[in-house]
Amino acid sequence: MARRPDGSNRLDDAARAGWLYYVAGRTQDEIASAMGISRQSAQRLVSLAMTERLIKVRLDHPIAACLELGLALKEKYDLRQVDIVPSDPGSSSTTVGIAEAAASEIERWLKSADPIILAIGTGRTLKAAIDQLPGMDCPQHRIVSLTGNIGLDGSAAYYNVIFSMADAVKARHFPMPLPVLVSSAEERVMFHNQALVKSALQLGAQADVAFVGIGELGPQAPLCEDGFLARDEMDRLMDEGAAGEICGWMFDGEGRMMSGSINQRVASVPLPSRQTSIVIGIAKGERKYQAVRAALKGGLINGLITDEATAEFLLNA
Amino acid sequence: MARRPDGSNRLDDAARAGWLYYVAGRTQDEIASAMGISRQSAQRLVSLAMTERLIKVRLDHPIAACLELGLALKEKYDLRQVDIVPSDPGSSSTTVGIAEAAASEIERWLKSADPIILAIGTGRTLKAAIDQLPGMDCPQHRIVSLTGNIGLDGSAAYYNVIFSMADAVKARHFPMPLPVLVSSAEERVMFHNQALVKSALQLGAQADVAFVGIGELGPQAPLCEDGFLARDEMDRLMDEGAAGEICGWMFDGEGRMMSGSINQRVASVPLPSRQTSIVIGIAKGERKYQAVRAALKGGLINGLITDEATAEFLLNA
DNA sequence: CAAGTTTGTGAGTAATTGCCCAAGAGCAAG
DNA sequence: CTTGCTCTTGGGCAATTACTCACAAACTTG
Incomplete structure (x- = not known):
């Protein structure tokens, strides 16, 4: 025995x-x-x-109210793909619900027999989504990280989204072994000339679909809390009108990329073209309302996974 | 709304x-x-x-497939007890996995505080199973062997399953000190009149649960290799359509007992009634596919411990 | 329009589940 | 071998959930 x-x-x-x-x-x-x-x-x-997340529960029913909201949003912001999950008024979690929905959408793409290039950002929401992925076997696909995973202090402990994902779905993967923000534009050039980073940059540009979190800015922003961005820099950004970030790329309330020096120090892969790729933003919660709206207004994303409450705000705002 | x-x-x-x-x-x-x-x-x-199946629950673990197969098999063959263990594609062992599972199941029965009669067959698989038994102390139970352990040449060296088992779990035990096959129906009567054998026969009929191996036939059958059955007899049996054996009892591809003289010379205890007892067959491996299927079809067993690959064959065949 | 049928509701109750606590097993250090 | 620690186990109990029943609304049918 x-x-x-x-x-x-x-x-x-x-x-x-x-x-x-x-x-x-x-x-x-x-x-x-x-x-x-x-x-x-x-x-x-x-x-x-x-x-231990051995059991994965998922709801497969288009709730009419969510569907309607989704359709309206799709039209208003000219989106390719919208997924709205019910809101849970009692919960303050920023991931519950949309993580499952995102996992479901990711799975749908991965089930494709044709090889695809799937790009992925990082952050709490995406990590939660990846945790909901079932085990798969997808050697035909390639997964590329859109952003680095090294903090200001050199630690790489952040949510290693791409590794967990590649592990779950057994696909070739291309991480970005560098910080989110480097110290200067010159340093970025240097980083981008590394072989590993180069292939990530190339793949990212060809991605068929990208899943990205949308980060809010402010003193409690995950970007700060996780040590990617110093507090004073954040304050300055806010003063300049920054409203949110995707993979570190800062944008203002209209979804225009910030023109200051900050974006020249972002080492992430540029967001794939919204003409040729589907870039799906995943975010919900009151704190992110402005950031999501800005991203939509600026056309930074052309797909959205969010919850009812956020969707309603986006429709009426 | x-x-x-x-x-x-x-x-x-x-x-x-x-x-x-x-x-x-x-x-x-x-x-x-x-x-x-x-x-x-x-x-x-x-x-x-x-x-309405709006909620989809799924379990992301290798065990899940086994449980599903088990449930399906249970229904298809109207079984009382099914245990499927993961297959190990790289191994050709006919015991690894199911031995542990069988031991665990045997242990479960032995843990009962109420006295039970546990019948047991013989063979490599069962030997491997009881080798996995932990030491126990079960004076309340009785263990009876369903089959003899003496070969054609008079040697008793075969897998002495019942002795090892009784030794491990410290229960009263009733061996069958006779060959699997005797030379004639008359000789069988004689053997069966011996006191020791008589009590085994009686106990076997009342067994609460029986664990038996399922033997395939053919030139490489363990029954031949271990010298219980001569080669020419095996050939004759195959010609007559025999597909497998349990404790020496030969059956055809539909699980019907062979009508020829062979089964009149089998000295084993008759298989306990499947109405009142649980008879659990333990077998896996490609060579045994047909034998297991026949045993299931004929209702010779109402419990099964096997591996995924075998289970899949049994489901689709 | 009335009678019959189906479908949904709330109340009460039995069954099931989640949680806390004390006791026991396993293990490492002394 | 003993001591002290942690982890696990099973009992008891409170919270939660499932089921049954009687009744009412809505719907169908003659």
Whole structure:
């Protein structure tokens, strides 16, 4: 009999229990006796399956209200692709719901038999989305990161979205091993001449689809909190009228790229052309309202995944 | 809000409620007050979302495929107990995986506080399974061998499954000190009149659960290799359409017991009734596909422990 | 238009689940 | 071998959810 001091067997059991509970619809009591454990242990396994994200729940029904909002938005901002999920008034999470929807959309693209180039940004929202991806096997596709993952202090610990994603879907991937912001335009040139970065730049320009987060600016902006941007720089940007950022590219309230020096120091891949690619922004929440609206106004994105409340704001604003 | 007198609005509500419940993780009470309906109605909507399959749950773990296969097999062949373990495509072992699973299942039965009678066959697979048993102390149970352990040449060296097992779990045990095949029906009667054999026969008939291997036939069959059956007899059996054996009992491709003289010379305990007992077959591997299928078709077993690949064959065949 | 049928509602109740706590097993250090 | 620590287990209990029933509204049918 295999002893189970290690965790791997435990996850197996959790998967089993979770499957029996959610898919087969058994009660925890039945699972307990089927697996020869106490009900409490079964409950723990089921809950473990949840917290370990072994179980993925997804809603597949176009709710009329969301659909209508989506259609209206699509028209108003001339979008190629819109996905609206219901709002949860009681929750302050900035990812719940849209992460699942984004995962579903990403999966749809990855299921394509024809090889595609999928570009991806970074950030909490995208990380949450990637976590919802099922395991896949997509050697035909290429995934390219649009932005670096190294902070001001040199740490690379940020949400390594592209690695988690490539790991889940087993596709070739092209990370950007550099900071989001470098110290000068010259340094950027230097970074961009590195072989790895060069191929990311090339691939990014040819991307069929890109999934990007939309970041708000301000003292609590993730860009600040995660140490990509110093506080005083942020203040200056705000003074100059910056309203949001995508992959580090700063834009104003009308969605025009900021003209100051800041964008010359952004080392990210330029956003793929909205003429030839689909660039899908993923964001929700009151704090991001202005940033999302600006991105839409400026045509920086031509696809959107958001929630009802945000969609309503965007329609009426 | 779009008014809709027809049912589509109801499904929308169901989707919304289901989303709030499963994705956002709110309680039905919260959903009820958020949507302005009674808790019961909320519950109905959530359950409707489930029954209408608006909510898709899936489990992203290798185990999931096994469980699904198991459920399908259980239905197709009307089984009481199915256990599918992941296949290891790189291994040609006929025991790895199922031995552990079988041990785990045996252990589960032995943990019962109520005394049970556990019958057990023989063969490499079962030997590997009981090697996986942890030490236990089960004086309340009785273990009976379903089949003899003496070869054509009189040697008793075969996989002495029952002794190893009784040793490991410290239960009373009832071996069958005779050959698998005797020379004639008359000799069988003689053997069966021995006291030891008699009690084994009686116990076997009352067994609560039986674990048996499923043997394939052919020149490389273990039955031949281990010297229980002469080569020319095997050839004759194959000509007559024999497809497999369980504890020496030969059956054809439909799982019907062979009518020739061979089964009159099998000295094993008859398989316990599938009405009152659980008879669990343990087998995997391409060479055994036909034998396992026949055993299932004929209802010779009502439980199965096998691997994914075999399970897939059994489902599609 | 009335009777019958279907569908949805709320109340009450049984079943199921989630959580806290004390006890026990496993393990490392002494 | 003992001590102290952590992690896991199972019991008990409160919260949550599922089911049954009786009734009302809406809808169908003659």
